[in-house]
Amino acid sequence: MSETSECDVVVIGLGPGGEHVAGSLAKAGLSVVGVDERLVGGECPYFGCIPTKMMIAAADKLRATRLVEGRAGSAAVTPDWKPVADRIRKEATDDWNDQVAVDRLVDAGGVFARGRGRITAPGTVTVTGPEGSLTSYTARRGIVLNTGTSPAAPPIPGLADTPYWTNRDVVRLTEPPASLAVLGGGAIGCEIAQAFAAFGVEVTVIEAADRLLAVEEPEASAAVAKAFAAEGITVRTSARAQRVEHDGDGFRIRLADGAVTAERLLVAAGRRNNLRDLGLEHIGLDPQARVLDPDERMRVAEGVWAIGDITGKGAFTHMSMYQADVAVRDLTGADGPWADYRAVGRVTFTSPEVGSVGLTETAARERGINVRTATGDLGTRGWIAEETGPIKLIADADRGVLIGGTVVGSAGGEVLAALVTAIHAEVPVSTLAGMHFAYPTFHRALQPVLRALI
């Protein structure tokens, strides 16, 4: 027997954006039902951004001690994973308990339904609870989808039969392994690989593309590869795993030319959007869709909005939150602003960080833009900090404005803010090059690169 009740809005999936939509609409006085089958807050606080950045913050501290010798004396350090594991459990995830987030939604006036949500008719969502109970909600104003992603496992023979790890396992570790093979050298693979290496784990990254962080500028990939080599991380690029085996000694990943062995295997080879069995056919959408492409108000069908990773606009928490704000504006009758993706910033928190915004040179050329590029290093501050960069800027020569940029360095993600502002506001390159740049900051390194674009 299914119970049925009415509300204004049902949010299926409470990732960062869905939680924000549900809370904001509830505070605005709408009757909202938020549905999640796992933890309210989604991947970011429990398995993604926050626990992995806690690992990275700890690794950065260990890495800094290596610079003491010859510059400031000497430092004896004994890495210990326990404080990292404790901090993730207590401060980040509350032992993977979302009660605080559930209370936040309920205190805002919302209703929380734990279970799997599915659209069963236009405007109707049926939730299957943990014990198999069925509850249906009819949403007068609309349904918001924020179902996010799950780790994807490539169809490599043998892999499914092994106890491989994903990001959801590594954030729960209480002790690091002696050695770790990482399948996939994208953002997740690179960030986690380098964090473990700082704790003395012998790490090998296996990447199918011809470089790490293949979506970034080649200059950024080269800088990260150089740092990995200096830290003793083995990187196998243009390498596809052909078979994975596991026995009492650990994992063996067979490649076309040899094999990688390690105690543990982390699969970080991409994500799968959670769109299966969501009932998309009931709202006129393809039930096999891999991505939902929303309009500028985040609408994907009559009375249905989609936000977050499932929209394919960038799998970032800040994107999910940005789109959540847009959807809230539309659902509450505000007059924009609507979604604009020209100046999306992203930061990979390796050491050095890779901060980038807008289009890469390749992406800009593929769009037929009259591209002008310039590159540089981190200048005086880089020399002081013993960092080199690079910085790369991409301009639309016809319009005289920046359309992309990459800053690599320990402050790469912070210097990025100037480029995001410039691209978002379409400030002419000639105006930017005439700005004041404090000496000797990292951001001052932008000045010669901007001048070279004029």
Ligand SMILES: Cc1cc2nc3c(=O)[nH]c(=O)nc-3n(C[C@H](O)[C@H](O)[C@H](O)COP(=O)(O)OP(=O)(O)OC[C@H]3O[C@@H](n4cnc5c(N)ncnc54)[C@H](O)[C@@H]3O)c2cc1C
């Ligand atoms: C290891 C890792 C590190 C990352 N680091 C960063 C970072 O530093 N910065 C950054 O910006 N991004 C980072 N990301 C990406 C970031 O986590 C996501 O972009 C972010 O969580 C936004 O996702 P989302 O809002 O689409 O939904 P998600 O966070 O994926 O949440 C979706 C929610 O929907 C629920 N759900 C799914 N289907 C259903 C259903 N049918 N019924 C009910 N509930 C359902 C799930 O249980 C989940 O709680 C990282 C990701 C990973 C994996």
Ligand SMILES: NC(=O)c1ccc[n+]([C@@H]2O[C@H](COP(=O)([O-])OP(=O)(O)OC[C@H]3O[C@@H](n4cnc5c(N)ncnc54)[C@H](O)[C@@H]3O)[C@@H](O)[C@H]2O)c1
């Ligand atoms: N700092 C951040 O903002 C941050 C950090 C982590 C993740 N994220 C988000 O999460 C998303 C997913 O991250 P991800 O690293 O899992 O995915 P990804 O798609 O960025 O990288 C996966 C990598 O795995 C490689 N790969 C795929 N199959 C393979 C195989 N069989 N053998 C070897 N290599 C293989 C791909 O070539 C690719 O380089 C990212 O796109 C990013 O948007 C963001």
